[in-house]
């Protein structure tokens with residue numbers, strides 16, 4: 001098999017760098033482009049310079065240069081960036097792996113519309129562990145439908161800009177769906193002052209931001225006389241990068257359509 005020609009958006013970011021390192025270590029993948037915003041610190045430098053390596057790929061800010069040789073774009077940036085890249089990729093037949101979080105409904109609809117033209121994997125968490133945890137949550141929620149209060153607690157590093165995390169929201173959606181509830185109706189995202197007693201159908205969210213926490217998620221099922229906690233903790237971003245490359249391999253045979261990591265991992 002020829003190596004997959006992969007460009008990375010947000011090349012100077014935490015995930016961008018992790019992806020460039022993962023591509024370098026994967027015999028099936030080749031770094032084919034590196035994209036970042038105008039004015040970003042790495043523009044014009046070699047994309048693998050932080051590894052002390054010369055990849056021959058310079059970080060560029062214009063899409064035509066950065067994506068000229070790319071078959072795939074892996075995008076971990078910001079919603080507005082991803083949506084601009086999406087338009088270009090859909091017009092030029094470049095498949096996308098989207099890890100960015102924090103989209104509103106219109107952004108998600110734009111991704112779904114683009115997937116009629118190109119193949120896309122879009123998931124708030126690319127790690128195998130988190131995606132298996134989603135299945136555990138489905139099972140747990142079905143068995144704790146009465147008498148258990150459900151709260152989702154997530155913790156991330158001080159630089160994270162969106163809350164709750166995309167993963168926490170997906171966990172809430174999985175649990176709500178298993179219980180026949182709508183997260184838009186039962187999600188509680190803030191509590192302060194005299195809140196009154198807890199609505200038993202609610203799903204609460206709590207967010208912690210600090211230091212260099214990579215990403216912790218816990219779903220708490222609190223009953224009378226017992227508590228069940230299902231937790232996942234990331235200690236490195238490597239699992240997100242390896243999951244992204246697995247997603248690219250999954251897209252190799254697909255021309256169009258919207259997929260997530262449950263599809264990639266055969267968990268659906």
Ligand SMILES: NC(=O)C1=CN([C@@H]2O[C@H](COP(=O)(O)OP(=O)(O)OC[C@H]3O[C@@H](n4cnc5c(N)ncnc54)[C@H](OP(=O)(O)O)[C@@H]3O)[C@@H](O)[C@H]2O)C=CC1
Nearest residue numbers: 010012013014015040076077081099100101124125126240
């Ligand atoms: N799905 C998953 O498994 C995971 C998802 N994420 C998500 O990925 C995203 C990025 O996370 P992280 O790498 O930590 O963030 P960083 O801030 O470290 O990196 C973001 C990168 O995107 C660039 N960028 C910023 N704004 C724009 C824009 N408008 N258009 C294009 N590029 C832009 C930044 O450039 P500059 O530095 O110059 O501003 C930077 O290179 C977040 O949404 C996060 O939640 C993170 C980890 C795992």
Ligand SMILES: O=C(O)C1=N[C@H](C(=O)O)C[C@H](O)C1
Nearest residue numbers: 101124125160165166167215
């Ligand atoms: O910003 C991060 O770091 C992470 N973001 C993703 C999210 O919002 O769920 C995934 C992971 O938790 C790390």
